[in-house]
Amino acid sequence: MSWIAVGLKKDVPPGIVIPSRLADTELAVWCAPSGSYHAWSDRCPHRGMRLSHGFVRGNTLACIYHGWQYNEAGSCDYIPAHPKLTPPDTICVPTYSCTEAGGVIWVSLEATDQPLPELGGRVPVRSVPIALSAENVAAHFGAGSAPTVAVVSDHDTVLALQPCTDTLTMAHVLASPDADPKAVSRWVEDLRATLEGVPA
Amino acid sequence: MNTAIENHWYPVAMISGIDGPRETLLLGKKITLGRKDGTCWVKDATGKALPTVERFGHLWTSPGQPNRDLFTIPEADSPGRRLVDVGSVKVKCSPLRAVENFLDIAHFPFVHTDILGAEPHTEVDRYDVKIREEVDEVWATKVKFYQPQAAKSAAGGITTEYMYRVPAPTCSVLYKTCPPRPGEWDIITLFVQPLTDEWCEVWPWMALYDDESTMSEMVSFQQLIFMQDRSILENQIPRKLPLDPGMEVPTQADMTSVAYRRWLKKIGYTYGAQLVAA
Known part of the structure; x- marks a missing residue:
């Protein structure tokens, strides 16, 4: 299992949680004040509420429904309805491997010893949703069957592809630090229109 | 059938x-x-x-x-109460999830912040819950919670006492300290129409002692509260209510919800329920 991009560092600063997904796995991706990134199952074990609606407090992610706080290991360490209680270790959220590199937040749903994708010094520009499967987006560039990163000759860009559903891919776009971000941004808008078969 | x-x-x-x-x-x-x-x-x-x-x-x-x-609510007939048709809200969730949320007080500080609850007043003391076999209803009594704005009629923060009653699988009646008349109960109900097993129409109704607020102020207050609840109800996974233990983790504060789920299972009420872990 390889690393897949789920967002850009600049869009998820410390103290922020966002919803994301990899195929059937819905994720809450958040950044602790320490700067470390986490990708968890998007479900509080208490009453099933989406943790991506929650809030970061200290180095914990809290559920918006009852304020249960989960530490960076995913274990519940505070239940506001019972402030004196030490929650049992069994109350925890499934967590996934998550790290930030090159301004991109990477997730692996399974333990992996694979290296992070090589970005060749390119820097993040923006993320764009494309209403196609990741395979179909990659095929447009002649990339392999299960790509996570496609190197594209246009503007010397890298597309880190996040397969959200069978009909939705998030393309995280990186380009040379010397490239004009507006030109790259316009190019990816055109690409999206071409792939989706709609007028730009 | x-x-x-x-x-x-x-x-x-x-x-x-x-x-x-x-x-x-x-x-x-x-x-x-x-x-x-x-x-x-x-x-x-x-x-x-x-x-x-x-x-x-x-x-x-x-x-x-x-x-x-x-079922009847005899207390609602006493003179001086104002009967409030709150209207309806459609919610994409199991009708049972909507009722269970109504029975929950621990979410007040986080979902109804500075209205029905506020940090640091988050603790839920032990209360009494039982299934009253003679009437086949779930009852929770001696429920107490600190509330900054318990009702439209409340002048400031008070510790409110609650009694919850589930007289039918998709209905709940709340008896709650009445701010202008401490010796009486305000009555707030949640009547839920199961459109499907994952979609419901919620009809709150109230019988309150409140001589000050206009009807539209009382309606607006309750609608605000329920809109806040809806943001939760449409984001719980799964949409159906799990009746078997294991899929969700209750604590002591959830005794009413635990009793409600047990009672639904006992009477075989499975519409909108999830019986095995998915």
Whole structure:
């Protein structure tokens, strides 16, 4: 299992949680004040509420429904309805491997010893949703069957592809630090229109 | 036909809001309702007339043969109360999730912040819960919680006492400290119409002592509260209510919800319920 991009560092600063997904796995991706990134199952074990609606407090992610706080290991360490209680270790959220590199937040749903994708010094520009499967987006560039990163000759860009559903891919776009971000941004808008078969 | 589900009374309309024949869903099936010469009627998809009751400002019906009358709330008849039709809100969740949320107080500081609750007043003390076998209802009593703005009529923060009653699988009645009359209970209900097992129409209704607020102020207050609840209800996974232990983790504060789930299982009420971990 390889690393897949789920967002850009600049869009998820410390103290922020966002919803994301990899195929059937819905994720809450958040950044602790320490700067470390986490990708968890998007479900509080208490009453099933989406943790991506929650809030970061200290180095914990809290559920918006009852304020249960989960530490960076995913274990519940505070239940506001019972402030004196030490929650049992069994109350925890499934967590996934998550790290930030090159301004991109990477997730692996399974333990992996694979290296992070090589970005060749390119820097993040923006993320764009494309209403196609990741395979179909990659095929447009002649990339392999299960790509996570496609190197594209246009503007010397890298597309880190996040397969959200069978009909939705998030393309995280990186380009040379010397490239004009507006030109790259316009190019990816055109690409999206071409792939989706709609007028730009 | 599952009589454990169909032989109950269900709210399907606010009587004051019925201006002509209209279609709606009950337990996933189309029904038509209307009012003629001051009397409400309901028909199923085949045109067969269904039984009706007009009570608490709402029209109730049943697709089956209810083996008991629609519950009553005798306290609501006492003079001086103002009866408030709050309207309706459609929510994409199991009708049982909507009821369970209504029975929960621990979410007040986080979902109804600075209204029904506020940090650091988050602790939920032990309260009493039981299934009253003689009436086959779930009751929670001696529930206490600090509230910054317990009702439209409240002048400031108070510790509010609650009693919850579940007289039917998709209905709950709350008896709550009345800010202007400390010796009396305000009554706030949640009547839930199961449109399908994952979609419901919620009809809150209230019988309050409040001589100051306008009707629209009281309606707005309750609608604000329920809109806050809806943001939770439409984001719980799964949409159905898990009745078997294991899929969700209750604590002592959730005793009412635990009893509600047990009672639903005991009476075989599985519409909108998830019975095995998915």
